[in-house]
Amino acid sequence: MAGTTRGPKSTTASAVGAWSFSQLIANLEGRGERPAILQVTPEDVETWTARDLAVAGKRLAGGLAAAGLESGEPVALYAPNRPEWVVVALGVMAGGGVLLPIDDLADAAEAEKLLSRVRPKRIVTVRAHLDDLGQIEDGAPSEVYLLDADNGDEEDRGGGKSWRALLADEPADLPELDAERPCARLATSGTTGPPKIFDLTEANIAANVTAIVGEDIVHDGDRALLPLPLHHAYPLVVGTLTPLTAGTAMVLPEAASGPQILHALNAARVSVIVGVPRLYDALVTGMESKVAQAGGPARRAFTALLGLSAWSQERLGLPLGKWLFAPLRRRMGPDVRLLVSGGAHLAAPLQRRLEALGWLVLSGYGLAETASVFTANRPRNRRLGSAGYPLGDGEIRIAEPDDDAVGQVQLRGSCITPGYRDNPEANEAAFSADGWFRTGDLGRVDAQGFLFISGRKTEMIVLPGGKKVHPEELEKIYQRAGTVEEVAVLERGDQLVGLVRHDVKAVSEGGSFHVEQAVRAELGEIMRDLPSHYRLAGLAVTRESFPRTRLGKYRRFLLEEIYDRVKAGGKRESAPELSAEDRRLLEEPLAAKIWRILKEQFPGEPFDLDSSLSLDLGLDSFGWMNLTLSVEQHCEVALEPEEIAEIDTPRALIEAVREKAEKGKAAKPRRAAYDVDKWLRPPGPLLRAAGACLYRLNRWIMGGWFRLSVEGQEHLPAEGPYVIAVNHVSDLDPLVVGGALPYQVMQQVYWSGEVSRLFTNPLMRLVARIAHIFPVDERDPQAAVAAGGKVLERGGIQIWFPEAWRSPDGELQQFLPGIGRLLDERDVPVVPARISGAFEAMPRGQRWPRRHPIQIAFGQPARPQQLAEEGEGDSPADRIADGLRQRVAALETPAGSS
Numbered sequence: 001m002a003g004t005t006r007g008p009k010s011t012t013a014s015a016v017g018a019w020s021f022s023q024l025i026a027n028l029e030g031r032g033e034r035p036a037i038l039q040v041t042p043e044d045v046e047t048w049t050a051r052d053l054a055v056a057g058k059r060l061a062g063g064l065a066a067a068g069l070e071s072g073e074p075v076a077l078y079a080p081n082r083p084e085w086v087v088v089a090l091g092v093m094a095g096g097g098v099l100l101p102i103d104d105l106a107d108a109a110e111a112e113k114l115l116s117r118v119r120p121k122r123i124v125t126v127r128a129h130l131d132d133l134g135q136i137e138d139g140a141p142s143e144v145y146l147l148d149a150d151n152g153d154e155e156d157r158g159g160g161k162s163w164r165a166l167l168a169d170e171p172a173d174l175p176e177l178d179a180e181r182p183c184a185r186l187a188t189s190g191t192t193g194p195p196k197i198f199d200l201t202e203a204n205i206a207a208n209v210t211a212i213v214g215e216d217i218v219h220d221g222d223r224a225l226l227p228l229p230l231h232h233a234y235p236l237v238v239g240t241l242t243p244l245t246a247g248t249a250m251v252l253p254e255a256a257s258g259p260q261i262l263h264a265l266n267a268a269r270v271s272v273i274v275g276v277p278r279l280y281d282a283l284v285t286g287m288e289s290k291v292a293q294a295g296g297p298a299r300r301a302f303t304a305l306l307g308l309s310a311w312s313q314e315r316l317g318l319p320l321g322k323w324l325f326a327p328l329r330r331r332m333g334p335d336v337r338l339l340v341s342g343g344a345h346l347a348a349p350l351q352r353r354l355e356a357l358g359w360l361v362l363s364g365y366g367l368a369e370t371a372s373v374f375t376a377n378r379p380r381n382r383r384l385g386s387a388g389y390p391l392g393d394g395e396i397r398i399a400e401p402d403d404d405a406v407g408q409v410q411l412r413g414s415c416i417t418p419g420y421r422d423n424p425e426a427n428e429a430a431f432s433a434d435g436w437f438r439t440g441d442l443g444r445v446d447a448q449g450f451l452f453i454s455g456r457k458t459e460m461i462v463l464p465g466g467k468k469v470h471p472e473e474l475e476k477i478y479q480r481a482g483t484v485e486e487v488a489v490l491e492r493g494d495q496l497v498g499l500v501r502h503d504v505k506a507v508s509e510g511g512s513f514h515v516e517q518a519v520r521a522e523l524g525e526i527m528r529d530l531p532s533h534y535r536l537a538g539l540a541v542t543r544e545s546f547p548r549t550r551l552g553k554y555r556r557f558l559l560e561e562i563y564d565r566v567k568a569g570g571k572r573e574s575a576p577e578l579s580a581e582d583r584r585l586l587e588e589p590l591a592a593k594i595w596r597i598l599k600e601q602f603p604g605e606p607f608d609l610d611s612s613l614s615l616d617l618g619l620d621s622f623g624w625m626n627l628t629l630s631v632e633q634h635c636e637v638a639l640e641p642e643e644i645a646e647i648d649t650p651r652a653l654i655e656a657v658r659e660k661a662e663k664g665k666a667a668k669p670r671r672a673a674y675d676v677d678k679w680l681r682p683p684g685p686l687l688r689a690a691g692a693c694l695y696r697l698n699r700w701i702m703g704g705w706f707r708l709s710v711e712g713q714e715h716l717p718a719e720g721p722y723v724i725a726v727n728h729v730s731d732l733d734p735l736v737v738g739g740a741l742p743y744q745v746m747q748q749v750y751w752s753g754e755v756s757r758l759f760t761n762p763l764m765r766l767v768a769r770i771a772h773i774f775p776v777d778e779r780d781p782q783a784a785v786a787a788g789g790k791v792l793e794r795g796g797i798q799i800w801f802p803e804a805w806r807s808p809d810g811e812l813q814q815f816l817p818g819i820g821r822l823l824d825e826r827d828v829p830v831v832p833a834r835i836s837g838a839f840e841a842m843p844r845g846q847r848w849p850r851r852h853p854i855q856i857a858f859g860q861p862a863r864p865q866q867l868a869e870e871g872e873g874d875s876p877a878d879r880i881a882d883g884l885r886q887r888v889a890a891l892e893t894p895a896g897s898s
Helices: 021-030 050-066 083-094 108-118 127-134 202-214 233-246 258-267 277-293 296-316 326-332 348-356 424-430 471-478 504-509 515-527 556-567 580-586 589-601 621-635 650-662 676-680 685-704 733-740 762-770 781-793 818-826 864-870 876-890
Strands: 035-040 045-049 074-078 098-102 122-125 143-146 182-187 197-201 223-225 249-252 272-275 338-341 360-367 372-376 395-399 407-412 437-445 451-456 484-492 495-502 538-542 709-711 722-726 749-754 773-776 797-800 830-836 855-858
Touching: 021 050, 021 083, 021 233, 035 050, 035 083, 035 258, 045 050, 050 083, 074 083, 074 108, 083 098, 083 233, 098 108, 108 127, 108 197, 122 127, 127 143, 182 202, 182 233, 197 202, 202 233, 202 372, 223 258, 233 249, 233 272, 233 372, 258 277, 272 277, 277 296, 277 326, 277 338, 277 348, 296 348, 348 360, 395 437, 424 437, 451 471, 471 484, 471 515, 484 515, 484 556, 495 515, 495 556, 515 538, 538 556, 580 589, 589 621, 589 650, 621 650, 676 773, 676 781, 685 733, 685 762, 722 733, 722 781, 722 818, 722 876, 733 830, 733 855, 749 781, 762 773, 773 781, 781 797, 781 818, 797 818, 818 864, 818 876, 830 876, 864 876
Parallel strands: 035 249, 074 098, 074 122, 098 182, 122 143, 223 249, 223 272, 272 338, 338 360, 495 538, 709 855, 722 797, 722 830, 749 773, 749 797
Antiparallel strands: 035 045, 182 197, 360 372, 395 407, 407 437, 437 451, 484 495, 830 855
């Protein structure tokens, strides 16, 4: 065991005094008409004064006592955030009951699991949950009260009485209660398995609230926005009870979405936000996207100023961001000065960006079992990337530290739960023999006492070689990929694998409809710079949202099921039933046409309006071509490539077509943006001479610098038409092929080149003409196949890279069906070829090559029919492409690489 760490005693803690629910309510009553809760709606800001809140809480406590509430009796609260939720919580806990908060988003099955274990007699809820409660067979409360019914004792139309029926006529004196009694019954978040139930006592909560208030972080007169669900310990203790104790008004937005939060920040003049890292990441991303919309100069200026501000903050202690970015902050929330972060680890880069923008950021660490926060950074004593140091009488020790001083974080202090209910096994696992609480988290404490969390012990992956991997840390690295929206690192079969939810827009803007290939390529670039034990051995890409807790943590035991299902090619057995709203949408004539087109293109496939066209239905570039042509024909609307890039669901397709139709832009005949025949005409004498010079120069570079070695050159027919199909590992690949072919063969060779990259200026177009490169649009694959067909019709030799994308790791990738279509339609021989060494010389993303031997091997020519018999796939094109890939994979280069 490492030594224990304690936090310094607060100089202001004595000013807080003894804390209890009855004392809190008394203090609230003494504040009179000062605001305690501000409920923001689209039209107004509803204010509950401190006296209103105190009186309502006392009336509820008295009414519950009169209704026979026994000491320690649980009362369930199953409702969304609203001022009345706080009233009920205060009234129940101050009156001697035990609050059982249930997540407002829990369905009937989830609610039943909790209610059947606790069995409360009474529940306070809203009309929206009456149907859910009606489905509960085990543990359903016998008395139901509604927060959104105001008709007193009368029965509400949907069942249940108004919660006001529980209010006593006059506020009564609150009972004297034992501080060690349970006052809140909570469930763990369930990140690694089924939730466990535990109690927090009034003494647990008091220890936390008094310690935080004693640090003088929030003040009388502050207004704290709370966009988090109140049923969790963090928003309940830190976001509700602490502000009410400190004289800070709570601000409840209408909803936790961006526009509502932005409206609440301004309408309620918020000065403090109590949030989680995901909220702050979205906040910064939103600001940066607005800057990006202003153009390149604005974006570059913003980046430069952000770097300057971060440097001055960290090196000089000078918060330049307060002034540099004041206009941006005024638009978001002019009075916001402090961001409080909890619920999950706040990454140092995100904290650095937030502070560079001019906000004070305070993060902490704790669990629901520690009444939320246990350690915290202080305004004048904080450490970037750390979780701070203990509050109050809290102590930390690191159990069984490794060579890096990282071990399991264990805690001791007054805020820790007495234990799990009816679960001796969990208690034995959670508490050491000498009374320390085992958090299950891994971390270290630095010389100044700051805690740094590495991840969950239960989530740490130990690979067969003994290497330890913390998934959260690795996920932050892979999250840098622009094509990745969410990523989870898991262990399957003693190897690291990745589950990715891709960013549809980023993938499409990259010019590819092949989602997994685009994601794999970008992750491969990141992996090149990582130690071998950090690299992913498997990848599954999905559009399915990752299951998280309400505070944003992955529920990892469910992610493993998703990964296995996606890798197994698992699809829904049947499409989910359409909602009434979706059925109404599909009754519109235009939407009905598109739905019919999709049904015809994917007969028998189960999909709905939110299915991924690329992942769930396997729509590739050729499929997109057929789909958009059908849309043009039947809907008289032409979608441009940049518009297609935004689409990945039937719903998005319908919306795009409807928007285009409303603007009155009728379909126009598709025309090629270039004349392929012009580029296939034989060059004149001068261009041929230039081509010969370039050929010899390339041969000299390939042979001298890269020591190019060639095998199987005798397999090349002397004359076309035929295709040479080559694996694609580097930007050097065309030069390698050109350096390996005899001159008489090279004179017949033609290449395709992306029009947006190789034909952008006169010089590049001249080089393309000399080198027999013709332009193609990657978004129009049929045109590329047609152009390749013209080469073959004229007796030429077509070079084709069937993978399309350069390999991210040098390994052979899937061959796309374009090569299969070309060969199936033309029935010409194809020569398989394999390059090795070019990836090591110049991998994807590297600007300049380095000296490294390169080899290429040519195989025996094959006919399309042979390849179709050897390959697998649903169509002849797929089988030809797969058979060709097998032939390329079987080739050995001169150096013996494979």
